[in-house]
Amino acid sequence: NSYRIPVNTSATVFNLSAQGSIASLNFTLAPYNNDLFTKAKIQIYWDDSPIPAVDMSLGSFFGGGGDTIGSQDVSNKTFRNLFYGYDGSNPNGGTFYTYWPMPFWSHAKIVIVNNSTTDITSFVSDVQYKTSSTLSYPNGQAGYFRARRTTDISSPNVPYSTVFNETGRGKVVGLMFYSEGYAMDGDEFTYIDESSTPQI
Numbered sequence: 001n002s003y004r005i006p007v008n009t010s011a012t013v014f015n016l017s018a019q020g021s022i023a024s025l026n027f028t029l030a031p032y033n034n035d036l037f038t039k040a041k042i043q044i045y046w047d048d049s050p051i052p053a054v055d056m057s058l059g060s061f062f063g064g065g066g067d068t069i070g071s072q073d074v075s076n077k078t079f080r081n082l083f084y085g086y087d088g089s090n091p092n093g094g095t096f097y098t099y100w101p102m103p104f105w106s107h108a109k110i111v112i113v114n115n116s117t118t119d120i121t122s123f124v125s126d127v128q129y130k131t132s133s134t135l136s137y138p139n140g141q142a143g144y145f146r147a148r149r150t151t152d153i154s155s156p157n158v159p160y161s162t163v164f165n166e167t168g169r170g171k172v173v174g175l176m177f178y179s180e181g182y183a184m185d186g187d188e189f190t191y192i193d194e195s196s197t198p199q200i
Contacts, residue, residue: 001013001125002123002124002125003120003122004119004122004123005112005119006114006119007114007117008115009114010113010114012110012111013027013110013123013125014109014125014127015108015109015110016108016109017106018106018131018132019105019106019131019132020103020129020131020135021101021102021103021104021129021130021137022102022104022108023099023129025096025097025125025126025127026125026126026127026128027095027125027126028094028095028096028122028123029058029120030092030093030094030123031091031092031093031118031121032075032088032090032092032093033091033118034073034076035116035118036058036094036120037064037088037094038075039116040057040116041055041058041113042054042055042056042057042058042061042111042113043055044108044145045108045109045110046107046108046144046145047104047105047107048106053144053145053147054146054147056148059074059075059086060149060176061084061096061098061147062079062084062096062097062098063079063084065149074088075088075094076089077089083098083099084097084098084099085097085098093122100173102144102145103142103144104144105137105139110125110127112125143171146170150162150164150165163175
């Protein structure tokens with residue numbers, strides 16, 4: 001499906017009341033520029049939750065970032081890996097993809113919100129999903145896909161920044177990390193549950 005999304009409006013590009021699992025998202029955005037890359041958002045809602053499990057800029061969700069720390073503009077770059085990526089090399093239309101499995105049990109909705117200063121004249125959405133008869137994730141034994149962006153600026157008096165902090169039960173599956181002034185000589189510490197020493 002193709003949508004026109006003017007400034008300060010949104011479009012629901014996927015809305016399904018059923019049990020199933022999203023298998024892939026493929027989007028094409030035109031026009032394409034840094035304004036849309038950093039300010040147009042994707043919101044994903046699961047089942048009856050009024051709070052989106054994903055509420056991020058398109059650029060951040062699909063692997064780009066660094067716009068708040070003075071880093072190089074990456075919107076015109078290409079980033080690819082097995083699960084997600086984007087191609088911003090064509091100013092006539094940027095493309096985004098993800099292949100994360102995203103199960104749901106009664107409802108799934110994806111909304112694109114245009115918070116930029118540029119009208120989206122064409123947003124092409126290709127959402128592939130599996131029905132529960134094809135692939136049934138057991139309710140209560142599988143989790144919802146969630147993603148968020150964390151920004152932390154460390155103080156000169158504190159030798160660390162917290163890049164992820166979450167409570168509850170779950171599994172961390174990935175981390176994209178952008179930093180300014182990081183010389184790769186620092187240590188990364190991962191603390192799980194109530195441990196006072198890092199497991200990683």
